[in-house]
Amino acid sequence: MTEFSYEILAASLIIGFLVLLCGEYLWLYILSKKNEESNLYKHEVNERIHSLMEAFLYAPTESSRQVEFDALIKYIGDEPVKKDEAAAQFIQLLHRAEDIPPEKFTALNSLYERLDPISFYVQGLQNGNVYEKSYAVRRLADFNATDKIEEIRKLLSNRNADVVYNAAMALSELGDTDSVVIFSKKCETNRFYSHRLLLELFQAYTGDRVALVHRLDEECNNYIKATVIKAYTADCLGALAGLYIDGMSSQDANLKIACVKALAQLGNPEYEQKMEIALNDKNWVVRLAAVSGLEKIGTPTALEALVTATQDEEWWVRTAAARAIVHIDFQLVYVEKVLSGYDKYAADAVKNALYKQINMNGGGLQ
């Protein structure tokens, strides 16, 4: 290459870089300006719809309510951002329904009919991209769109995992048992969705939970069974006690742990013996669950077994047993027994549990 062509190359490099840089600056300017405007717009829409809705709801007379209603509808128009914001605020209004006087419900009803959020989100379901579909499907569940279940079900076969999960969540919220079972069966071996996401799915379910557990117990593997039992532990479903007792003799550690915890949560002294048996399990997580179960049941007859558990080889079991003793033993007889015993680790665990229950700044036992 000649010197001249080097100069040409250098000049083109410089010009090229300068053009790129100018383009980048322009991009930054347009983007930041757009963000600023869109933030301002969203803020304004939010404030305006909020004030119009409040004015509509708390209008003193029917005629003034009609005026506010017209103003609100006119403001919303056909703009999707405004429609979505209005729908979101409407849901928030419903969440604080107990603060709204009953006579206002007719007004809310007419607003709902006029807003027609379900048709709006169904449009999103049909025309939007995968993210808009996922959003629309959850919103439909928020509005309890039970008549759209068939349309939502179609999304269970979508190729995008987010859409499928959101559709499953929506169907669960709408209480569609069949879809929940179908989705759970898909997750039996495919662990794409974590067990925690499955817990979320089961906890969102609004149908008959006992029936769902029985169905999953019949149709699914131990993984799904353990997950659904875990999901409903806090619900204290006494009708499932038999199923929990059967599960406690399973060879599957996860199922066993879930059943011990669920049975313990029922807090029924009848199951104390079952917990004491579980205290001797070779798996320390099962033993820990049994200790927590005995604490929940809370009968003093379990204290002897709990004292033995303070000598467990596993730190977590010892600590939980100490906490349970301090919680149950009002007479402090067993507390003293452990404190004056030869096992230093058990005594330390009890001391720690005591410190966490006594207010050392004054105020005594909490």
Added chain:
Amino acid sequence: MTFLNIVRSFIRFFNYFCMAYTILLGIIYLIQLFTALKKVRKQEKRKISEDHMRYATSKNLLPISLIVPAHNEQENIVHNVKDLLQLDYPQFEVIVVNDGSTDSTHDKMIEAFKLYPIESAMKIKIPTKEIYHVYYNIEYPNLYYIDKANGGKSDALNAGINQSQYPLYACLDADSRIERDALLILGEEFLKDTTTVVAGGFVRIANGSVIEGGEWKRFDIPKRMVERFQIVEYFRSFLAGRLSWGKALLIVSGAFGVFNKQVVIDAGGYKTNTIGEDMEIVVRVHRFMRTHKRKYMVKFCPEAICWTQGPMSFTDLQSQRRRWQIGLFDTLKSHIIMTLNPRFRSVGLLSIPYSWLFEFLGTVVETLGYFIIPFSLLMGELNMYFFILYFFLSVMLGIMLSVGGIILEQNTRKGCMSSSQAMKLSLYAILENFGYRQAITLFRFGGIVRYRKYKSSWGQIKRREFNTMTERKKA
């Protein structure tokens, strides 16, 4: 061959090497920027359907222990702990570890929270320096305060892990504030993907911003030039530098990261005689998981924001960057076996060699360049026009990357800065190339030179309290 000829040949070789090195680095940086941009755009679209606040009351989010190691943090510690106790997260505990502070950190904590010593019954999973006492107050049931002998930040973190009772823990700097929903965002990563073992948040410079009760209120461009430069630098390094690495990410900032506790314990906990514990622990986790052939993910979430105070003077900046460089070198040296080792896949074949070549060696090459290039100009070994072109293009590239960082920020957090502030900051993307960048390189080079001396000390930077709206209004 005369000595002069040898020098000339070396200079010529160095000049060619520098040119090739800069071109390669430029290409890599541009790839990183575009990859990050693509990811940010995708995440932005995902935000339409993702509503992490849905999980705010979920019982399925794993409980987290927030470990705050503190050494002479009297200015911020009480405010920080109060903010942490207000976080949006279903179940968490805060463990403050006082690592032998010599100021009033201890007294301030005891007084502010009326703490009293308790029998800890701590499970010692990782050995640490002597624990004097564990303090507690039943009125703050999720706050623990450990007073221990000085052993460094890593030792303090290990003590916090021993005290922690939850399966996840977050390491937080005592001088940083995390946004109220930040923990939720990182916790969600562990909920959705159970193979996640580490998740890091985006650390932003708080200088100039008003942060109250864990919420960002407003941003003003800080007064000092050194603070402005750091803002631009953080956008570039966090958003372009970290987003692009995906699961091969080697560092999660010590100021804010969430870890699977058992994995860290299995990997041996934090290495105590290092100051680059944030990078070392992530590399150690990579090494442990790959060696044991376990499936895992390391994630970076730019939406989870932690605000930290950047150094306000060049002296503090020098100390900070020196420590970072020592930490980098120490970590790479400790895990040298992973370098170019196919057993460690993308980590061993890409991210570690990259760190050796460009993060570590880059400092040496750039520093040498500051002396050799002018010398080669004097000796006539370098054409002046060529030098000007080379300098111009490398500056241009630097500006493009920094402006790219600001563009990424505008895609990640909309509305944090006004358009005029974004444009004003972008000017510092130009100015940083004339002095600041060179100073940073020299500070880092100082870290390599004085590696032995500063290898295991707590770095102290002069802090002030975070700005509040009332203070700002008064001002």
